[in-house]
Amino acid sequence: MAEWAAKRFWKAANVVPEGESFAVHLDGRPLKTPAKAALLLPSEPLAHAVAAEWEAQGDKINPATMPFTRSANSAIDRVAPQHAEVTEIVAAYGESDLICYRAESPAALVARQAEAWDPLVDWARDVLNAPLIMTTGVMHVRQPATSVEVLRALVKRQDAFALTALHDLTALSGSLIIGFAALEGQATPEELWALSRVDEDWQIAQWGEDEEATEVAARKRGDFLHAAALHRISRPTA
Known part of the structure; x- marks a missing residue:
């Protein structure tokens, strides 16, 4: 039918x-x-x-x-x-942000992560006033309580449309800092999406593309770019 x-x-x-x-x-x-x-x-x-x-x-x-x-x-x-509930979901990414977890090896990947993510860590410290601790491997590292609270307060300040965009930007990239960077126009959405894909792109370069994974990544990229566009065109005019 x-x-x-x-x-x-x-x-x-x-x-x-x-x-x-x-x-x-x-x-x-x-x-x-x-x-x-x-x-x-x-x-x-x-x-x-x-x-x-x-x-x-x-x-x-x-x-x-x-x-x-x-x-x-x-x-x-x-x-x-459900603003308070969504705020907590989004803010939680700041406690385990993608850009804080670095590879121990190989050296080329370590260097690529540093080149991509160190400027974001610096921006979080200098502009968002949220210093973050970096670590190697996947074991959880506790972030400073003051930084976690600063990030939560910044999330809470967003109106419903900005929070909708920030939720998707953060969840899709795995990084609250990348989400905020998109909201603040720190780089183009395409550039920020590429920064979130450092590990995946490295794996592709080493082992080749998987068709299904490529299709999933393309959908996520489209959703990330849409979320950035939603925020950009939803800002009330003065």
């Missing part, structure tokens, strides 16, 4: 200002989230991105082609009402 899909029922999607937020209307009717909350977006660029996704639908609705709509729904329905 053919898979059922909802059919397009509107002719035009338009952005409508609502106070300090923006709504998307389908033939004059405002969009709601799956939980029936008003889909109010914090910036006009994000609202236009959501409207463009609805405008681009064919005769049948394909949610897979609507990433900004899905992210907005998640921010409103899931992250906003």
Whole structure:
């Protein structure tokens, strides 16, 4: 049997200002989230991105082609009402951040990790005020309590849309510091994604590519770049 899909029922999607937020209307009717909350977006660029996704639908609705709509729904329905819980999930990455765990050998990999990650460690110390301890191997190293608390406070400060983006940036990269670097524009999203892939790229260089792993990595890269774009276009304008 053919898979059922909802059919397009509107002719035009338009952005409508609502106070300090923006709504998307389908033939004059405002969009709601799956939980029936008003889909109010914090910036006009994000609202236009959501409207463009609805405008681009064919005769049948394909949610897979609507990433900004899905992210907005998640921010409103899931992250906003569970802000404290999501904060703890994201902040926990600061206690075992990818960039703190270094290889003991070979020397070329050790050097590659240092070149990629030492500037991020320095940035965390000098800009985020969160000095981190590096170690070799995979045994857990306890990070300074003050640094952990500073990072948690920075996560907590994020609004629902920024926290939605930060959650994905951090979970996909394995690094809260890389997540914050993406939010702060320390490097391009492509560059930051490459920094998170130092170990994997090293293995590929030594042993060759695995087709399935390559497909998974490509999906994760796309999701990482989307999360960075979500943050960039969701910032409220002054």
